[in-house]
Amino acid sequence: MIRPGKAPRKNPRRGDELVVVSGASSGIGAATARALAAMGHHVLAGVRTDSEADAIRADGIEPVTLDITVPEHVEALARRIADDPERRVLRLLVNNAGIEINAPVEVLPLALWREQFEVNLFGHISVIQRLLPFLRRSRGRIVNISSVGGVAALPVFGAYAGTKFALEAASDSLRREVSAHGVQVVVVQPGGVRTEMAARSGAVSLELAAGMSPGHQRLYGSLIKATVASNAAFLEHALPAAKAGAKIARVATTPRPRARYTLGRDAAFIIPLARFLPARLMDGILAMSHRSRTPEPAPALESTGGRS
Secondary structure: OOOOOOOOOOOOOOOOEEEEEOOOOOHHHHHHHHHHHHOOOEEEEEEOOHHHHHHHOEOOEEEEEOOOOOHHHHHHHHHHHHOOOOOOEEEEEEEOOOOOOOOOOOOOOHHHHHHHHHHHHHHHHHHHHHHHHHHHHHOOEEEEEOOHHHOOOOOOOHHHHHHHHHHHHHHHHHHHHHHHHOOEEEEEEEOOEEOHHHHHHHHHHHHHHHOOOHHHHHHHHHHHHHHHHHHHHHHOOOEEHHHHHHHHHHHHHOOOOOOEEEEOHHHHHHHHHHHHOOHHHHHHHHHHHHHOOOOOOOOOOOOOOOOO
């Protein structure tokens, strides 16, 4: 069992408030949890293992077992909030948990499509449904971590982008449903951020590609390699997770938030292009970008037998 966190050092302004951050074991989630704790909040940081709990536990950060696709975990989190020994209110929910498994639409198995939607969309909806009564009582805030992929669907990112497009739509509906209740809903759209998930995604894509049929390798092998190479090159200069978390914490606590915030220069550049450029022109820009990264020639990928 994951042990309770230490009692927080109370900030006179925010020490009586709880916040929840899902997917807090590493990357953006861990950085956001630390930034919010430094502001004086008591953070219930969602993790899945004891080792992750030990890594994130700190003054003001209490790890809680939370796989957002497991109803019992979500219910236990709600009981923890309801039974808080200091009767602190839940002020903020940051829905950050996510997975990323990239492959062409034709190639990615339906089971992996469903897995990404379970985590990146349905899990968040489950948490929102269960915790919204607490946030209504406190007139609190929900921050949904989307992606540049929630506006611009890049090649090979169809399933991941699909989950983020759906989260964007659900966030719009939710914002319009609960604003009269005093609950605010904010979307943050990160671009490239240096995280473990981002670093792993390229290797996962190549492993999936290695298991493709020879026909699919001929059709998509070069595209996948070019996409992985492009992302790897970009991540070398991407926003560090600590800076991303600090920005999300500021957004989460600003008095009068906007409905959406971009995070990183690439998101600030790509999202307006995707919204306002004609689709065929955007397709051409992306095709040129990938051609510049395409290996010459692309040998057949060696089969490894599937996913790690």
